[in-house]
Structure formats: C-alpha cells, structure tokens
Amino acid sequence: MKAPAYSNDMGLAGHGPRAKAGLAGAALAVGLAFAAPVAAQGPAPRALGPNADFSKICTPAATPKLTRDWSKWDKAQPVSDPEEMFAAAVAYAEGSATINRDPVTSRRLLEDLADRAWAGRGRAHFRLAKLLLDPIAGPVDPERAAKHLATATSMLNMDASVLLARLHADGLIAGASVREAERLLRAASTAGHVEGVTGLARLQLSGRLGAVPRAESDDLVKLALQMLYGDLAKGKCSALYEIASILSSQDLVPGGLPEAVKWFEAAARQGEAKADLALAEIYLQERVKAAPDVLMKHLGRAATAGEPRAMTLLGERFLLGDRAPKDFARAVSWLERAGLHADPEAYRLLSRHYRGEFGASSDLPKAADALMKATNLPGHNASILVGLARLHAAGLNGKPDLETALTFYRRAVARGDVGSLTEMAKLLLTQPQASRSGEPLKLLGEAADRGHPEAMGVLSDLYACSMIVAQDRAQSRAWLERAASAGHVRSILTLASLADADASGRKTVEALQRAVERGDRESMVLLSLAYRSGRGVPQDEALANRWREAALAPGEGRTRALLLLARRMLNGDDGSRDENAARPLLEQAAQEGESGAQFELGRLLVMRGDKADVPRGVQLLQQAASAGNAAAMMALAEAPAEQIRLTGRTALEWRRAAVEAGSARAAIVLASSAKDDGEAARWLSRAETLPVCTARDMVDLAQAYHKVPGTNHEDRARHWLHRALDEVRAGSKDPAVMFLVGRAMIEGVGGTADKTEAIAFIERAADAGRSEAMRYLGRGHAAGQWGESNVKAAIGWFSKSLQRGDGSVAADLSRIAAVPGSEGTEAVTVLKANAESGFAPAMREYGRCLQLGFGIPPEPETGASWLRKAAEAGDTAAMKELSxxxxxxxGVELSAKASTEWLQRAAQAGDQEAMYGLSLAMTLGFGTDVNAVAAQEWLKSAEGIARK
Incomplete structure (x- = not known):
C-alpha cells in the first residue's frame, strides 16, 4: 500500500513536557500578532508580529560538525559518538548546501543506530520510519514504518506518536483505527507537541470522530500557535516556519494564507530554506500572486541552501522559460545538482530536455543516460523505466532496440505498472516477427484483468479489425463497453456514437461520472462539456466550470485534459471550430511534453503557412515523432519538400518510420507509391500485419491490392472492400468513407460491381456536403458513366459543388455550355449566379462563355470585364486568359505590355505555365525589355515545379 511522503521535519524529540491543562475547553485569546510580552535575549519587541526583527531574539540552530565521511562508514569501523552518527543520518536524509541527499547512506546509519544501545535510540527508530514512508528513499513500506514508530513511541518519542497516528487516520496500515489515531494525538498534545495538537484538530475537523464543535477545534489551533509563540520568544526561529505552516492550512485556518505568507517571509529572512521553498510553491501555484522575480528569488535561495525540490523547480523554470528567460545551461546545472540529491524527477526533466521537448536539439542517447542515472536512485518509480523503454523502442540512434525496450517494460511491470503490459502488447503488435504467437493478446488480457482501461480499448479494436484474432463484433462490443465503464475516454465516445441520441447522452454521462470518481482528467473535460451543452444532464454552467477547473488543475493527467479540450475545439465537436482558444491549451500541453499536443500544435503551425511559424511547427512534429507518434511521422512525410529538408530525413524515411511505429496507413501509402510490383507486394504484406481499423484504410488497402498484380491480390482487395462495406452498412456516417467505398465499387475493386448501391453511397456523401462526391456525380452523369448521359442531373450536382466552394467544376459547366442545346443556357445561368456572388472561378468561366459565345450570344467586351474581375480576385487561370x-x-485593346504584365502576375502567383510564358516573353522582348538573366531564372523556377 502506498503511503504519502511526509516532508515536514517534526524535530527530534517533540517540544518537551508542558502543563497538562484541558486542551479543548479553554478559549485562548491568541491573535495572529501575539501581543503578550516575552522574555528574550536582548530587548524584546512589544509585539512579535511577522514584521518584527527576529534577528535580535533568535538563536541560530547549531550546525552539526562531522569528523568523518559517514557515507563510507561500514560496521567494521568503531562509533565513538552516536549523536554525530545520527546527525549525519539526518543530513544525508535531507541534503544541504554542503551534503548531497543520500537516502541509502542515511538508512544504513539509522538501521545501525536503531539496534544500538544509546540514549537517542527512539529518535533513530522515528527517522528510519520517516525514510520508509518517503518515496525518495525507495519503495514505501507503511507496515515496517509502523513497527519502528511503535518502538519509538514506547520510548516516549512524540514525533513518532504523531506520525503513527497519521498512518492510523489515513488507513495505511493493517488494523488502522481512527480511535487509536485520536489516542496517540491526545498523548502527544498532552506532552506539549505542536504537531499532536494540530493533528488532533485536523482529525476532529475531518468528521471521523463524530460531531465536534468547530470552536473546540479552533481552540486547539490557537493553543498550537500559542505554544509556537512561546518557542519563538525563547529564541527558536524554527517556530516561524511552523506558525506559517499552520496558517497556510485551509482546513485549520480558513483564509489564513495571506497572513501565512508574512510568517513564511519572516522565516525566510532568518535563513529558513524550507520557508523560501514554501513561498515559491505558493507563488508558482498562484495561490497568492507575486512578481516573477520574487518567485525566482525564493527558489534560488532555497536551491542554494540545498533544498532538492527547489533545485528541480528552478531547473524546470529555466527549461520552460517560465518566470525567467530560457537558459538551458543553467537548467541542466540545477537539474544535475538535484539528481545528485537523489531526486528522480530532476533526471526525468533532463531526459525530456534531451529529447528536445523544450526547444533544444534532440540527443536521445543523453536522454537515456539521464533516465539510467535515475534508475540508480532508490526512489525511482516505474515511469522512469517506461521512459527508457519508449526511448529504446523509438531507437536511440535511429534504429529501434526492441529487446531492450521489452526488458525495461518488464521491469516496470515488476514494479506494479499495469500500463506497461499494454504498451508491450502494442509494441509487439507493430513488430509481429518479434513476438510469440498470441503473446500480445495474452499481455492485453492480463492488463485488462488488472483493470487497465486502455488494454480493454485495444482488445476492442483487435476484435474489430486485427489480423491476429478472428473478427468478432460481439467480443469487440463487449470490450468496448467494459473499457467505457472503466473510464476509457475513446471508448466512451465511440460507444456514444453507436447509440441513439437520448440514450447515448445518458449512458455517456454515467460512464463519465464513474471515471471522474477515479480521478480521470479527460472524463472531467467531457463532463464539463456535457454540463455546458446540456447533453445527458441538465445544463449547469457552474458545474461545467467546476469540472473544467478540476480537469486543468496542476497535477498528473493535466496534459491529457488540455489536449482533449483543445482537440474538441479544433474539431468543432461542441459548436464552431475555435483555433484561437485551442492554441494556448496546446502550447501548455506541448511545453509539458505531451506528444499528441506537439503533433496537433505542429500541424496547426505548418498548415497556417506563416513563415515565422513553420520551422517551429516542423520542430514540434519532430519532437512528437521522436516520442513514437506515427501521425506526426506521416505529417512530416506529407509536408512540402522545403519543410522535410529541415528534419534531415526524406519523406520515404518518415513513412518507413511510421510503419515501424505501427501505422498501417503508412504501409498502404508505401505500397501505393512503390516503384515495382515486388516492393508494393512487400508493403501490402506488412500492412496486413498491422491493425487496419478504419474504413478509409480498408478501402485504400483494397485499392492498393487492386492495382498490383498478384495471384491472390484480387481476393485480398475483395476482402478489404467487403470489410469497409460492413463498416458502412453497420452505420458508419462518415461521408468521406461513403464516397471512397462507392467509388471503389464503381471501379470494380475486388470484382465488386453493384453500381446501384455504389451510387447510393456517393449520393449520401454528396448530400452530407462532400464536394468531391458532388463533382464525381456531376462528371459521371455528364459523361454517361452509368448509362445514358444526364446533363440536367450533372448541372444540378455541379451547381451544388460550386456553391460549396469547389472552383474546379466551373470549367465543367462552361464545357457543358459549349455544347449546343438548352442545357448550355442552364449551365451559363448557374455560372452567372455564382459570378455575381463574387466567386472568382465562376467569374472566369462566365467571362469565357461571354467571350466565346458558349450557351449565350458572344459579348467579348463584357466577357473580358468578367475575366479582369476574376484575375483581380487572384484567379491565376483568369490572369492567363486575360493575358x-x-x-x-x-474584347480588349491590343497590348503586348498588358499581356505580359498579367502573365507576370500569374507567374508570381506560382503558375508553372505562366513562368514558361514569361521566360519566353523576356527572351523575345514581348511587352517588356529583353532580360536574359530574368528569363533564365523564371525558366529554372518552372522546371523546379516540374521536378516536384
């Protein structure tokens, strides 16, 4: 059972005996400013408020003097001073500016001291128990800790009593009892232990002791503050930090944080590094606003004083450029220092830096080295091993190392990481030659039996579309429902899309609520959206905001929530598409190393085409690709040549990498573009070993088989097209897929020849708004592809496509207009209506019809005026017509100069034909001066486009 890390230092032996007055009944008039007079060294201030000059009354804590290097001590060496040995153990447990934290050495010393007969033996048992509860020191062991705490408690160590009470109160040990926790805290309180008093107050406020008047708990808090004030008056400056800690606790002192900050600042002025760290974390979490330089000042002081967490936070700030300019050198320096203080998180951040997540160039061997250093620390967890597995699966030097990756995954499983079973299975699915028959299925089954939702979702996919098990829709649906019940977001959404609208909303919300109870952040996002839209639950803006805030609060799972919310905004799933709102969410998630966010943000920046954004977009896609994101690899493969060059790889190399990452689509694309039939057959065979789960991929795989000769290729084409047909007939509503399926059927892929059903699919896609389907139907009817020509139907589909913004069909309409007959007039009417609405391709073709008399009496001058309007609107074809x-x-005045000027505008817009024409005009001096150099440059540009 996992126990929390207790980072506060509760001292060595409590606060000593105090008067055994009743703790709950006395209403002690203790204010935050404490106005009582004190006896102290030197003149005492009238009131010891947080702004007092405590340097006049505080006695500096004694610094232990170590006469040997205790990290090299072994039992063979004599111990003349157990107190020095204990001081060394504490120093190694906590770390300082002069001693690196070393939990292993600390534990070794404490285990000896706990068995040694000396006056401080109880303190050794207490400190050893604290190490057993601290994840930094290795696997947490509450039961062993409880035994040491019980021994220390029997020796009247009140620190141990308080910590043992926490284990009972939190139910972290066998036989845990709230009443035993109360007994231990009352004993510590009676002995004058501040933590005992505040612990008892917390237990009362939790409600687990029954109804206790709030005033009684408040009196305990006041008593604790009074006790600390007494310590402070005696010159114990450590009380400043403890006072602040009480005031900062919302359950003990609601609204006390602003006053707590003042006391933390007082403690920090006296050199208390823990106070500097506490202030930095308060400012970092924005519980209290502070200027960036203030936060950095406190972090810097705490880190310099030897606080490992401060070192890690400081390094992270320099990596992120958060509250300080980015400075990779300083970041690495602080993180390496934190690593020497046994902080695995520092090495994890270093690994992310070397993977290029924060903007530096990628160095995967160094990333792996950082994680290997973390594995040598006693507190490393399974996520470190998973990180190493992923690096080796991606390939440290460009070549995946499957065996090493699987070794690290197995070590993570041995540490209790169920998700590693699923990741192993997914890796083996992409490398079928490396696994034994049925091994991926066995791993997924084990993970699913241990409650891993992602494993259930993958099993659903496998039974729906994989080649490693027989297709079984019932099994697929059963796993889908089980995954959704376990809180698997993708399964929840898939299940919702398969159900009727009303039932879908209710069932989705029920599944989300179950997942939210387990703390799933993505489910919180979806529940927030449900409350905002009123789908499945009554509309409630307050609850919508509450769940959104919970989903995006700092902590584990936040990056996935940011990514999901951003994707919903980009897809327009909950209304209109909102790229501006999605981008900052993607920026945050990408900065925190979420590869999916790096992919989405990178693709967004590249698609925008802004010259300033494109290099960063490509870099983000590379970062996502280096983390194994196959979609990012495909995006890079399909990028323009100048962008691909930035990556140092070719499009072919990126597609091959995507195949290795498990992308069936990449294998299908490689098969379709193969130079010879043998190579195509090899990629088709590879695609068959990967999960082909979408109807679109099924159609494309069928098309690829149809084009490549082979003894069984037509059978495989028929198999995959029928799989796609099953998906469509089962209720797939994707119009793009319906169009692809219909077109493949018409083309006879796999010997399928039901043209009636094929046309019905394409018409459904067209009715759903797919302009390519409208265009296909229009051209098919115009050409008589399915029987007699039906020009009227063709014009109807072309008109709809034109209204959807498909400029390519404007030329189809002008071709119909050129054929004598009544349909020509109808085609011109469609062009005129769209031209008058300002659509440039329609202006161009309507102008040509007027110029040439297609379907209308010729009006060359009017036609030329429409061509000019289209050209001025940026239509390059119109520019060439006008030239x-x-x-x-x-229709215009003869002018070689005007002709060449319009040709030049078309060339400058990137038209290859215009570039050739302009080169010739400059060579001959037609409408321009002869310019052989410029003519040659335009010729090179045109040839460059031809090569692409």
Missing part, C-alpha cells in the same frame, strides 16, 4: 485576350486584342 491571351490582350495579346490578340479580343
């Missing part, structure tokens, strides 16, 4: 008109004087 030809000026060259011939048709």
């Amino acid at each position: 030809r008109a000026y060259a011939s004087g048709y």
Whole structure:
C-alpha cells in the first residue's frame, strides 16, 4: 500500500513536557500578532508580529560538525559518538548546501543506530520510519514504518506518536483505527507537541470522530500557535516556519494564507530554506500572486541552501522559460545538482530536455543516460523505466532496440505498472516477427484483468479489425463497453456514437461520472462539456466550470485534459471550430511534453503557412515523432519538400518510420507509391500485419491490392472492400468513407460491381456536403458513366459543388455550355449566379462563355470585364486568359505590355505555365525589355515545379 511522503521535519524529540491543562475547553485569546510580552535575549519587541526583527531574539540552530565521511562508514569501523552518527543520518536524509541527499547512506546509519544501545535510540527508530514512508528513499513500506514508530513511541518519542497516528487516520496500515489515531494525538498534545495538537484538530475537523464543535477545534489551533509563540520568544526561529505552516492550512485556518505568507517571509529572512521553498510553491501555484522575480528569488535561495525540490523547480523554470528567460545551461546545472540529491524527477526533466521537448536539439542517447542515472536512485518509480523503454523502442540512434525496450517494460511491470503490459502488447503488435504467437493478446488480457482501461480499448479494436484474432463484433462490443465503464475516454465516445441520441447522452454521462470518481482528467473535460451543452444532464454552467477547473488543475493527467479540450475545439465537436482558444491549451500541453499536443500544435503551425511559424511547427512534429507518434511521422512525410529538408530525413524515411511505429496507413501509402510490383507486394504484406481499423484504410488497402498484380491480390482487395462495406452498412456516417467505398465499387475493386448501391453511397456523401462526391456525380452523369448521359442531373450536382466552394467544376459547366442545346443556357445561368456572388472561378468561366459565345450570344467586351474581375480576385487561370485576350486584342485593346504584365502576375502567383510564358516573353522582348538573366531564372523556377 502506498503511503504519502511526509516532508515536514517534526524535530527530534517533540517540544518537551508542558502543563497538562484541558486542551479543548479553554478559549485562548491568541491573535495572529501575539501581543503578550516575552522574555528574550536582548530587548524584546512589544509585539512579535511577522514584521518584527527576529534577528535580535533568535538563536541560530547549531550546525552539526562531522569528523568523518559517514557515507563510507561500514560496521567494521568503531562509533565513538552516536549523536554525530545520527546527525549525519539526518543530513544525508535531507541534503544541504554542503551534503548531497543520500537516502541509502542515511538508512544504513539509522538501521545501525536503531539496534544500538544509546540514549537517542527512539529518535533513530522515528527517522528510519520517516525514510520508509518517503518515496525518495525507495519503495514505501507503511507496515515496517509502523513497527519502528511503535518502538519509538514506547520510548516516549512524540514525533513518532504523531506520525503513527497519521498512518492510523489515513488507513495505511493493517488494523488502522481512527480511535487509536485520536489516542496517540491526545498523548502527544498532552506532552506539549505542536504537531499532536494540530493533528488532533485536523482529525476532529475531518468528521471521523463524530460531531465536534468547530470552536473546540479552533481552540486547539490557537493553543498550537500559542505554544509556537512561546518557542519563538525563547529564541527558536524554527517556530516561524511552523506558525506559517499552520496558517497556510485551509482546513485549520480558513483564509489564513495571506497572513501565512508574512510568517513564511519572516522565516525566510532568518535563513529558513524550507520557508523560501514554501513561498515559491505558493507563488508558482498562484495561490497568492507575486512578481516573477520574487518567485525566482525564493527558489534560488532555497536551491542554494540545498533544498532538492527547489533545485528541480528552478531547473524546470529555466527549461520552460517560465518566470525567467530560457537558459538551458543553467537548467541542466540545477537539474544535475538535484539528481545528485537523489531526486528522480530532476533526471526525468533532463531526459525530456534531451529529447528536445523544450526547444533544444534532440540527443536521445543523453536522454537515456539521464533516465539510467535515475534508475540508480532508490526512489525511482516505474515511469522512469517506461521512459527508457519508449526511448529504446523509438531507437536511440535511429534504429529501434526492441529487446531492450521489452526488458525495461518488464521491469516496470515488476514494479506494479499495469500500463506497461499494454504498451508491450502494442509494441509487439507493430513488430509481429518479434513476438510469440498470441503473446500480445495474452499481455492485453492480463492488463485488462488488472483493470487497465486502455488494454480493454485495444482488445476492442483487435476484435474489430486485427489480423491476429478472428473478427468478432460481439467480443469487440463487449470490450468496448467494459473499457467505457472503466473510464476509457475513446471508448466512451465511440460507444456514444453507436447509440441513439437520448440514450447515448445518458449512458455517456454515467460512464463519465464513474471515471471522474477515479480521478480521470479527460472524463472531467467531457463532463464539463456535457454540463455546458446540456447533453445527458441538465445544463449547469457552474458545474461545467467546476469540472473544467478540476480537469486543468496542476497535477498528473493535466496534459491529457488540455489536449482533449483543445482537440474538441479544433474539431468543432461542441459548436464552431475555435483555433484561437485551442492554441494556448496546446502550447501548455506541448511545453509539458505531451506528444499528441506537439503533433496537433505542429500541424496547426505548418498548415497556417506563416513563415515565422513553420520551422517551429516542423520542430514540434519532430519532437512528437521522436516520442513514437506515427501521425506526426506521416505529417512530416506529407509536408512540402522545403519543410522535410529541415528534419534531415526524406519523406520515404518518415513513412518507413511510421510503419515501424505501427501505422498501417503508412504501409498502404508505401505500397501505393512503390516503384515495382515486388516492393508494393512487400508493403501490402506488412500492412496486413498491422491493425487496419478504419474504413478509409480498408478501402485504400483494397485499392492498393487492386492495382498490383498478384495471384491472390484480387481476393485480398475483395476482402478489404467487403470489410469497409460492413463498416458502412453497420452505420458508419462518415461521408468521406461513403464516397471512397462507392467509388471503389464503381471501379470494380475486388470484382465488386453493384453500381446501384455504389451510387447510393456517393449520393449520401454528396448530400452530407462532400464536394468531391458532388463533382464525381456531376462528371459521371455528364459523361454517361452509368448509362445514358444526364446533363440536367450533372448541372444540378455541379451547381451544388460550386456553391460549396469547389472552383474546379466551373470549367465543367462552361464545357457543358459549349455544347449546343438548352442545357448550355442552364449551365451559363448557374455560372452567372455564382459570378455575381463574387466567386472568382465562376467569374472566369462566365467571362469565357461571354467571350466565346458558349450557351449565350458572344459579348467579348463584357466577357473580358468578367475575366479582369476574376484575375483581380487572384484567379491565376483568369490572369492567363486575360493575358491571351490582350495579346490578340479580343474584347480588349491590343497590348503586348498588358499581356505580359498579367502573365507576370500569374507567374508570381506560382503558375508553372505562366513562368514558361514569361521566360519566353523576356527572351523575345514581348511587352517588356529583353532580360536574359530574368528569363533564365523564371525558366529554372518552372522546371523546379516540374521536378516536384
């Protein structure tokens, strides 16, 4: 059972005996400023408020003097001074500016001291128990800790009594009892132990002791503050930090944080590094606002004084550029120092830095080295091993090392990480030659039996579409429902899409609420959206805001919540698409190393095409790819040549990497673009070993088999097309897939020849708004592809496509207009209506119809005016038409100069034909001066486009 880390130092032997007055009944008039007079060294201030000059009354804590290097001590060496040995153990347990934290050495010393007969034996048992409860020191063991605490308690060590009470109160040990916790805390309180008093107050306030008047608990808090004030008056400056800690606790002192900050600042002025760290964390969490330089000042002082967590936080700030400029050198320096203080988180951050997550160049061997250093620390957890497994699966030097990756995954499983079973299975699914028959399925089954939702979701996918098990829709649905019940977000959404609207909303919310109870952040996002929209629950803006805040609060799972919310905004799932709102969410998640966010943000920046953003977009895609994101690899493969060059790889290399990462789509693309049939057959065979789970991939795989000769390829084409048909017939509503399936059927892929059903699919896609389906139907009807030509139907589909912004069909309409008959007039009418609405391709084709008399009496001048409007709107084809008109004087004044000027505008817009024409004009001096150099440059540009 896992126990929390108790980081506060409760002293060595409590606060000593005090008067055994009744603790709960006395109403002690103790204010936060404490106005009582004190006896102290030197003149005492009238009131010891947080702004007092405590340097006049405080006695500095004694610094232990170590006469030997205790890290090298072994039992063979004599111990003349157990107190020095104990002081060394404490120093190694906590770390300082002069001693690196070393929990292993501390534990070794304390285990000897706990068995040694000396006056401080109880303190040794207490300190040893604290180490057993601290994850930094190794696996947490509450039961062993409880035994040492019981021994220390029997020796009247009140620190041990308080810590043992916490184990009882939190139910972390066998036989845990709230009443025993109360007894131990009352004993410590009676002995004058401040932590005992505040612990008893907390237990009362929790309600587990029954109804206790709030005033009684408040009196305990006041008593604790009075006791600390007494310590402070005696010159014990450590009381400043303890006073602040009480005031900062919302359950003990509601609204006490602003006053707590003042006391933490007082403690920090006296050199208390823990106070500097506490202030930094308060400011970092924005519980209290502070200027960036104030936060950095406190972090810097705590780190310099030897606080390992401060070192890690400081390094992280420099990595992120958060509250300070980015400074990788300083970040690495602080993180390496924190690593020497046994902080695995520091090495994890270093590994992320070397993976290039924060903007530095990627160095995967160094990333792996940082994680290997973390594995040598007693407090490393399974996530370190998983990180190493992923690095080796991706390949430290570009070549995946499957065996090493599996070794680290197995070590993570041995440490209790169930998710590693699922990751192992997914890795083996992408490398079927490396696994024994049925091994991935066995691993997923074990993970699912141990409650891992992702394993259940993968099993659902496998039974739906994998080649390693027979397709079984009932099994797939059963795993899908089980995964959704376990809180698997993707399964919840898939299940919702398969159900009717009303039932879907209710069932989805019920599944989300179960997942939220287990702390799933993505489910909190979806529950927030449900309350905002009123789908499945009554609309409630307050609850929507509450669940959104909970989902995005700092902590584990936040990055996945940020990514999910951003994706919903980008997809327009909950209304209109909102790229501006999604981008800051993606920025945060990407900065925290979420590869999915790096992919989405990188793709967004690249698609925008802003020259300033494109290099960063490519870098983010590379970072996601280096983390094994196959979609990012495919995005890089499909990027323009100048962007791919930035990555140092070719499109072919990125597609091959995507195949290795498990992308069936990448294998299908490689098969479709293969240079010879043998190579295509090899990639098709590889695609068959990977999960082909979407109807689109099934159609594309069928198309690829159809194009490549082979003895069984037509059978495989038929198999995959029928799989896609099953998906569509089962209720798939994706219009793009319906279009692809219909077109493949018409083309006879797999010998399928039901054209009636094929056209019905394409019409459903067109009715759903797919312009390519409208265009296909229009051209098919115009050409008589499915029987007699039906020009009227063709014009209807072309008109709809044109209204959807498909400029390519404007030329189809002008071709119909050129054929004598009544349909030509109808086509011109459609073009005119769209031209008058300002659509440039329609302006161009309507102008051509007027110029040439297609479906309408010729009006060359009017036609040329429409061509000019289209050209001025940026239509390059219109620019070339207008250039030809000026060259011939048709509808405009004959002008070689105007002709070449419009040709140049088309060339500058990137038109290859215009570039060739402009090169010739500059060579001949047609409408421009002869310029052989410029002519040659335009020719090179045109040839460059041809090569692409």
